[in-house]
Amino acid sequence: MLNVDMLELCTELDISGMAKSRGVDLYTTLSVYNLHHWFDGYRAVVVLDLYDPAIAIVDIGGRAVIASSRCSNVDTYIARLVRALGLEEDLTEFHSIALRDVLLSSFVRMWSGWRLRSCDLWWALVVGVCQQNASFRQGWSMLLNIVNLYGRRVRVEGFGEVVLPPRPEDIVRDPSKLSIARVGYRARAIESIARSFLEKLVPPSEALERMDSHEVEDVLRSLRGVGSYTARLAMVLALRRYELPPVDRWLRAIVSRVYGVDERYAERKWVEIWGRWSGLAAIALTIALDAAPLRDALSRIERGELVPKLGNEPSPATLWRFTQLTTARTSRAYRQRISPTS
Protein backbone atom coordinates (compact mmCIF):
# COMPACT_ATOMS: atom_id res chain seq x y z
CA MET A 1 0.00 0.00 0.00
CA LEU A 2 1.54 3.24 -1.13
CA ASN A 3 0.56 6.71 -0.04
CA VAL A 4 -0.64 5.71 3.38
CA ASP A 5 -1.15 8.76 5.54
CA MET A 6 0.87 8.80 8.72
CA LEU A 7 -0.74 10.11 11.87
CA GLU A 8 1.41 11.18 14.75
CA LEU A 9 0.45 11.05 18.38
CA CYS A 10 -0.57 14.52 19.50
CA THR A 11 -1.53 14.02 23.09
CA GLU A 12 -2.70 11.59 25.71
CA LEU A 13 -5.57 12.25 28.05
CA ASP A 14 -7.68 10.55 30.65
CA ILE A 15 -11.42 10.88 30.26
CA SER A 16 -12.32 8.40 32.98
CA GLY A 17 -13.04 11.15 35.49
CA MET A 18 -15.35 12.98 33.14
CA ALA A 19 -17.08 9.75 32.18
CA LYS A 20 -17.54 8.71 35.79
CA SER A 21 -18.89 12.03 36.96
CA ARG A 22 -21.41 11.97 34.14
CA GLY A 23 -22.37 8.34 34.67
CA VAL A 24 -21.06 7.33 31.25
CA ASP A 25 -20.19 3.69 30.67
CA LEU A 26 -17.46 3.68 28.07
CA TYR A 27 -17.81 0.01 27.22
CA THR A 28 -21.41 0.29 26.00
CA THR A 29 -20.76 3.68 24.46
CA LEU A 30 -17.78 2.41 22.47
CA SER A 31 -19.18 -0.99 21.53
CA VAL A 32 -22.76 -0.30 20.40
CA TYR A 33 -23.23 -0.12 16.63
CA ASN A 34 -19.54 -0.57 16.01
CA LEU A 35 -17.47 -2.75 13.68
CA HIS A 36 -14.41 -4.79 14.55
CA HIS A 37 -12.32 -2.26 12.64
CA TRP A 38 -13.04 0.25 15.37
CA PHE A 39 -13.65 -1.76 18.53
CA ASP A 40 -11.95 -4.89 19.81
CA GLY A 41 -13.60 -5.29 23.19
CA TYR A 42 -11.15 -2.99 24.90
CA ARG A 43 -10.04 -0.21 22.59
CA ALA A 44 -11.97 1.89 20.12
CA VAL A 45 -11.12 4.21 17.28
CA VAL A 46 -13.20 7.37 17.19
CA VAL A 47 -12.92 9.43 14.04
CA LEU A 48 -12.50 13.12 14.80
CA ASP A 49 -11.86 14.33 11.27
CA LEU A 50 -12.44 12.17 8.22
CA TYR A 51 -10.83 14.58 5.78
CA ASP A 52 -7.69 15.86 7.50
CA PRO A 53 -7.54 12.54 9.26
CA ALA A 54 -7.64 12.72 13.02
CA ILE A 55 -8.67 9.96 15.37
CA ALA A 56 -8.83 9.16 19.02
CA ILE A 57 -7.91 5.75 20.33
CA VAL A 58 -9.91 5.30 23.50
CA ASP A 59 -10.01 2.35 25.84
CA ILE A 60 -12.85 1.35 28.11
CA GLY A 61 -10.88 2.56 31.12
CA GLY A 62 -10.85 6.09 29.76
CA ARG A 63 -7.29 6.38 28.52
CA ALA A 64 -7.24 8.17 25.20
CA VAL A 65 -4.70 9.30 22.67
CA ILE A 66 -5.30 11.73 19.85
CA ALA A 67 -3.51 11.07 16.58
CA SER A 68 -3.43 13.36 13.60
CA SER A 69 -1.15 14.89 11.04
CA ARG A 70 -2.16 18.30 12.38
CA CYS A 71 -1.46 18.28 16.06
CA SER A 72 -1.87 22.05 16.21
CA ASN A 73 -5.63 21.41 16.23
CA VAL A 74 -5.50 19.22 19.30
CA ASP A 75 -7.88 21.34 21.38
CA THR A 76 -10.51 21.06 18.68
CA TYR A 77 -9.98 17.32 18.52
CA ILE A 78 -10.40 16.90 22.25
CA ALA A 79 -13.63 18.88 22.12
CA ARG A 80 -14.83 16.65 19.27
CA LEU A 81 -13.99 13.52 21.21
CA VAL A 82 -15.94 14.73 24.24
CA ARG A 83 -18.88 15.50 21.99
CA ALA A 84 -18.65 12.26 19.99
CA LEU A 85 -18.92 10.23 23.18
CA GLY A 86 -21.75 12.33 24.56
CA LEU A 87 -19.72 13.06 27.69
CA GLU A 88 -21.36 16.42 28.17
CA GLU A 89 -24.85 15.42 27.15
CA ASP A 90 -27.22 15.67 30.08
CA LEU A 91 -29.65 12.77 29.75
CA THR A 92 -31.47 13.37 33.02
CA GLU A 93 -34.72 14.17 31.27
CA PHE A 94 -34.38 11.30 28.80
CA HIS A 95 -33.81 8.86 31.64
CA SER A 96 -36.71 10.17 33.66
CA ILE A 97 -39.10 9.81 30.73
CA ALA A 98 -37.73 6.35 30.01
CA LEU A 99 -38.24 5.17 33.59
CA ARG A 100 -41.96 5.76 33.16
CA ASP A 101 -42.10 4.20 29.70
CA VAL A 102 -43.25 0.68 29.01
CA LEU A 103 -40.69 0.10 26.24
CA LEU A 104 -37.49 1.63 27.60
CA SER A 105 -37.67 1.54 31.40
CA SER A 106 -35.72 -1.71 31.74
CA PHE A 107 -33.23 -0.58 29.15
CA VAL A 108 -32.31 2.66 30.90
CA ARG A 109 -32.12 0.96 34.27
CA MET A 110 -29.51 -1.47 32.96
CA TRP A 111 -27.92 0.74 30.33
CA SER A 112 -28.06 4.19 31.90
CA GLY A 113 -24.38 4.67 31.03
CA TRP A 114 -24.86 4.26 27.31
CA ARG A 115 -24.31 7.35 25.20
CA LEU A 116 -24.77 7.59 21.48
CA ARG A 117 -21.37 7.68 19.80
CA SER A 118 -21.66 10.12 16.95
CA CYS A 119 -19.96 10.01 13.57
CA ASP A 120 -19.35 12.10 10.48
CA LEU A 121 -22.45 13.40 8.69
CA TRP A 122 -21.58 11.95 5.31
CA TRP A 123 -20.96 8.56 6.87
CA ALA A 124 -24.20 8.76 8.86
CA LEU A 125 -26.08 9.23 5.60
CA VAL A 126 -24.42 6.15 4.14
CA VAL A 127 -25.45 4.26 7.26
CA GLY A 128 -29.01 5.45 6.75
CA VAL A 129 -29.14 4.55 3.09
CA CYS A 130 -27.93 1.04 3.89
CA GLN A 131 -30.81 0.62 6.33
CA GLN A 132 -33.38 1.45 3.68
CA ASN A 133 -35.76 -1.36 2.84
CA ALA A 134 -33.44 -3.98 4.28
CA SER A 135 -33.08 -5.87 7.53
CA PHE A 136 -30.68 -4.72 10.21
CA ARG A 137 -28.41 -7.60 9.31
CA GLN A 138 -28.37 -6.87 5.60
CA GLY A 139 -27.84 -3.17 6.15
CA TRP A 140 -24.81 -3.69 8.32
CA SER A 141 -23.36 -6.25 6.00
CA MET A 142 -23.49 -3.60 3.27
CA LEU A 143 -21.69 -1.13 5.53
CA LEU A 144 -19.07 -3.67 6.42
CA ASN A 145 -18.49 -4.39 2.74
CA ILE A 146 -18.19 -0.67 2.00
CA VAL A 147 -15.56 -0.24 4.71
CA ASN A 148 -13.67 -3.29 3.51
CA LEU A 149 -13.74 -2.19 -0.14
CA TYR A 150 -13.33 1.57 0.22
CA GLY A 151 -11.94 2.13 3.71
CA ARG A 152 -8.96 4.40 3.83
CA ARG A 153 -5.92 3.09 5.64
CA VAL A 154 -3.80 5.34 7.79
CA ARG A 155 -0.78 4.45 9.84
CA VAL A 156 -0.78 5.57 13.42
CA GLU A 157 2.51 6.04 15.20
CA GLY A 158 2.86 3.20 17.67
CA PHE A 159 -0.47 1.56 16.80
CA GLY A 160 -0.06 0.26 13.26
CA GLU A 161 -2.71 0.59 10.59
CA VAL A 162 -6.23 1.84 11.17
CA VAL A 163 -9.03 1.85 8.62
CA LEU A 164 -11.17 4.96 8.34
CA PRO A 165 -14.62 5.10 6.78
CA PRO A 166 -14.42 6.10 3.11
CA ARG A 167 -14.72 9.75 2.20
CA PRO A 168 -17.05 10.94 -0.58
CA GLU A 169 -14.08 11.12 -2.94
CA ASP A 170 -13.16 7.51 -2.19
CA ILE A 171 -16.58 6.47 -3.52
CA VAL A 172 -16.61 8.85 -6.48
CA ARG A 173 -13.19 7.66 -7.59
CA ASP A 174 -14.54 4.17 -8.30
CA PRO A 175 -18.29 3.85 -7.75
CA SER A 176 -18.38 0.51 -9.55
CA LYS A 177 -17.09 -1.30 -6.47
CA LEU A 178 -20.43 -0.53 -4.79
CA SER A 179 -21.96 -3.44 -6.66
CA ILE A 180 -19.37 -5.71 -5.06
CA ALA A 181 -20.52 -4.33 -1.71
CA ARG A 182 -23.97 -5.74 -2.54
CA VAL A 183 -25.78 -2.50 -1.86
CA GLY A 184 -28.17 -3.03 -4.76
CA TYR A 185 -30.04 -0.02 -6.03
CA ARG A 186 -28.71 2.00 -3.10
CA ALA A 187 -25.48 2.40 -5.06
CA ARG A 188 -26.95 5.32 -7.01
CA ALA A 189 -27.97 7.10 -3.83
CA ILE A 190 -24.59 6.59 -2.19
CA GLU A 191 -22.74 7.84 -5.24
CA SER A 192 -25.06 10.78 -5.64
CA ILE A 193 -24.71 11.78 -1.99
CA ALA A 194 -20.95 11.49 -2.31
CA ARG A 195 -20.98 13.84 -5.30
CA SER A 196 -23.18 16.31 -3.44
CA PHE A 197 -20.67 16.43 -0.60
CA LEU A 198 -17.77 16.86 -3.00
CA GLU A 199 -19.59 19.70 -4.73
CA LYS A 200 -20.16 21.34 -1.33
CA LEU A 201 -23.92 21.19 -1.73
CA VAL A 202 -24.22 20.32 1.95
CA PRO A 203 -23.55 23.22 4.32
CA PRO A 204 -20.69 22.74 6.79
CA SER A 205 -21.68 21.56 10.23
CA GLU A 206 -21.21 25.02 11.77
CA ALA A 207 -23.94 26.27 9.43
CA LEU A 208 -26.15 23.27 10.16
CA GLU A 209 -25.77 23.95 13.88
CA ARG A 210 -27.48 27.30 13.44
CA MET A 211 -30.44 25.89 11.52
CA ASP A 212 -33.53 24.52 13.16
CA SER A 213 -34.20 20.82 12.86
CA HIS A 214 -36.77 21.08 10.10
CA GLU A 215 -34.39 23.14 8.01
CA VAL A 216 -31.62 20.60 8.48
CA GLU A 217 -33.99 17.82 7.53
CA ASP A 218 -34.94 19.71 4.36
CA VAL A 219 -31.31 20.27 3.44
CA LEU A 220 -30.53 16.59 3.80
CA ARG A 221 -33.72 15.56 2.00
CA SER A 222 -32.66 17.59 -0.99
CA LEU A 223 -30.05 14.88 -1.59
CA ARG A 224 -31.19 12.20 -3.98
CA GLY A 225 -32.02 9.00 -2.12
CA VAL A 226 -32.36 10.74 1.24
CA GLY A 227 -35.90 10.87 2.57
CA SER A 228 -37.25 11.76 5.95
CA TYR A 229 -36.07 8.57 7.66
CA THR A 230 -32.49 8.78 6.41
CA ALA A 231 -32.23 12.53 7.01
CA ARG A 232 -33.41 12.22 10.59
CA LEU A 233 -31.28 9.18 11.30
CA ALA A 234 -28.25 11.09 10.09
CA MET A 235 -29.21 14.06 12.27
CA VAL A 236 -29.31 11.75 15.26
CA LEU A 237 -26.10 9.88 14.47
CA ALA A 238 -23.97 12.78 13.33
CA LEU A 239 -25.40 15.99 14.78
CA ARG A 240 -26.87 14.75 18.06
CA ARG A 241 -30.19 16.30 17.02
CA TYR A 242 -32.90 14.20 18.58
CA GLU A 243 -35.99 16.32 18.13
CA LEU A 244 -37.21 14.65 14.94
CA PRO A 245 -37.32 10.86 15.17
CA PRO A 246 -36.39 8.61 12.28
CA VAL A 247 -39.65 6.70 11.98
CA ASP A 248 -39.58 3.61 9.82
CA ARG A 249 -42.03 0.76 9.34
CA TRP A 250 -40.48 -1.03 12.30
CA LEU A 251 -40.93 1.79 14.82
CA ARG A 252 -44.30 2.74 13.36
CA ALA A 253 -45.66 -0.78 13.84
CA ILE A 254 -44.24 -1.11 17.34
CA VAL A 255 -45.61 2.24 18.51
CA SER A 256 -48.97 1.47 16.96
CA ARG A 257 -49.16 -1.89 18.74
CA VAL A 258 -47.79 -0.85 22.12
CA TYR A 259 -49.62 2.43 22.58
CA GLY A 260 -52.74 1.50 20.65
CA VAL A 261 -52.64 4.25 18.08
CA ASP A 262 -53.17 4.07 14.34
CA GLU A 263 -49.88 3.80 12.43
CA ARG A 264 -50.69 7.15 10.91
CA TYR A 265 -50.25 8.77 14.31
CA ALA A 266 -47.29 6.74 15.52
CA GLU A 267 -44.83 9.57 15.02
CA ARG A 268 -47.06 12.05 16.81
CA LYS A 269 -47.41 9.64 19.72
CA TRP A 270 -43.66 9.04 19.90
CA VAL A 271 -42.87 12.75 19.95
CA GLU A 272 -45.60 13.30 22.53
CA ILE A 273 -43.83 10.82 24.81
CA TRP A 274 -40.21 11.69 24.12
CA GLY A 275 -40.22 15.32 23.11
CA ARG A 276 -36.72 16.53 22.30
CA TRP A 277 -35.37 13.03 22.95
CA SER A 278 -37.44 11.32 20.26
CA GLY A 279 -34.52 10.43 18.03
CA LEU A 280 -32.35 9.09 20.83
CA ALA A 281 -35.25 6.99 22.10
CA ALA A 282 -35.71 5.47 18.65
CA ILE A 283 -32.06 4.37 18.60
CA ALA A 284 -32.28 3.12 22.18
CA LEU A 285 -35.22 0.93 21.27
CA THR A 286 -33.27 -0.75 18.49
CA ILE A 287 -30.57 -1.57 21.04
CA ALA A 288 -33.04 -2.79 23.64
CA LEU A 289 -34.64 -5.16 21.12
CA ASP A 290 -31.35 -6.23 19.52
CA ALA A 291 -32.70 -4.78 16.26
CA ALA A 292 -34.85 -7.88 15.92
CA PRO A 293 -36.96 -7.97 12.75
CA LEU A 294 -40.46 -6.65 13.31
CA ARG A 295 -42.22 -9.93 13.93
CA ASP A 296 -39.62 -11.01 16.51
CA ALA A 297 -39.50 -7.56 18.04
CA LEU A 298 -43.25 -7.60 18.61
CA SER A 299 -43.15 -11.02 20.25
CA ARG A 300 -40.24 -9.95 22.46
CA ILE A 301 -42.30 -6.99 23.57
CA GLU A 302 -45.18 -9.35 24.36
CA ARG A 303 -42.83 -11.37 26.56
CA GLY A 304 -41.39 -8.26 28.15
CA GLU A 305 -37.87 -8.99 26.89
CA LEU A 306 -36.84 -5.38 26.69
CA VAL A 307 -33.14 -5.44 27.41
CA PRO A 308 -30.44 -6.53 24.97
CA LYS A 309 -29.97 -10.29 25.03
CA LEU A 310 -26.41 -10.20 23.72
CA GLY A 311 -27.00 -13.62 22.26
CA ASN A 312 -24.97 -15.47 19.71
CA GLU A 313 -26.15 -13.49 16.76
CA PRO A 314 -25.30 -10.00 15.61
CA SER A 315 -27.12 -7.16 17.32
CA PRO A 316 -26.36 -3.47 17.74
CA ALA A 317 -24.48 -4.26 20.94
CA THR A 318 -22.53 -7.23 19.61
CA LEU A 319 -22.09 -6.32 15.97
CA TRP A 320 -18.37 -5.64 16.42
CA ARG A 321 -17.76 -9.26 17.43
CA PHE A 322 -19.27 -10.64 14.25
CA THR A 323 -18.10 -8.34 11.52
CA GLN A 324 -14.78 -10.07 11.12
CA LEU A 325 -16.49 -13.35 10.26
CA THR A 326 -18.56 -12.06 7.40
CA THR A 327 -15.55 -10.52 5.74
CA ALA A 328 -14.82 -13.85 4.10
CA ARG A 329 -18.08 -13.69 2.19
CA THR A 330 -17.26 -10.34 0.68
CA SER A 331 -13.83 -11.47 -0.39
CA ARG A 332 -15.42 -14.43 -2.08
CA ALA A 333 -17.83 -12.15 -3.94
CA TYR A 334 -14.94 -9.85 -4.74
CA ARG A 335 -12.79 -12.62 -6.19
CA GLN A 336 -15.69 -13.88 -8.26
CA ARG A 337 -16.26 -10.41 -9.55
CA ILE A 338 -12.64 -9.86 -10.41
CA SER A 339 -12.05 -13.18 -12.11
CA PRO A 340 -15.35 -14.86 -12.92
CA THR A 341 -14.83 -18.58 -13.00
CA SER A 342 -16.97 -21.73 -13.00
Add this chain to the structure above:
DNA sequence: TGCCAGGCGGGGT
Protein backbone atom coordinates in the same frame (compact mmCIF):
# COMPACT_ATOMS: atom_id res chain seq x y z
C1' DT B 1 -40.61 -20.19 -4.85
C1' DG B 2 -42.39 -16.23 -3.90
C1' DC B 3 -42.58 -12.60 -0.44
C1' DC B 4 -40.83 -9.30 2.45
C1' DA B 5 -37.39 -6.17 4.91
C1' DG B 6 -35.49 0.30 9.85
C1' DG B 7 -37.31 3.69 2.27
C1' DC B 8 -37.47 6.46 -1.63
C1' DG B 9 -39.01 8.73 -5.79
C1' DG B 10 -42.09 9.12 -9.41
C1' DG B 11 -46.39 8.50 -10.90
C1' DG B 12 -51.14 8.73 -10.16
C1' DT B 13 -55.77 10.59 -7.78
Add this chain to the structure above:
DNA sequence: ACCCCGCATGGC
Protein backbone atom coordinates in the same frame (compact mmCIF):
# COMPACT_ATOMS: atom_id res chain seq x y z
C1' DA C 1 -52.37 15.04 1.19
C1' DC C 2 -52.71 10.80 0.15
C1' DC C 3 -52.06 5.81 -2.50
C1' DC C 4 -49.26 2.68 -5.35
C1' DC C 5 -45.53 0.70 -7.56
C1' DG C 6 -40.79 -0.73 -8.74
C1' DC C 7 -36.48 -1.37 -7.05
C1' DA C 8 -31.23 -4.95 -5.84
C1' DT C 9 -30.28 -8.12 -2.64
C1' DG C 10 -30.62 -11.67 0.88
C1' DG C 11 -33.15 -14.67 4.02
C1' DC C 12 -36.61 -17.86 4.84
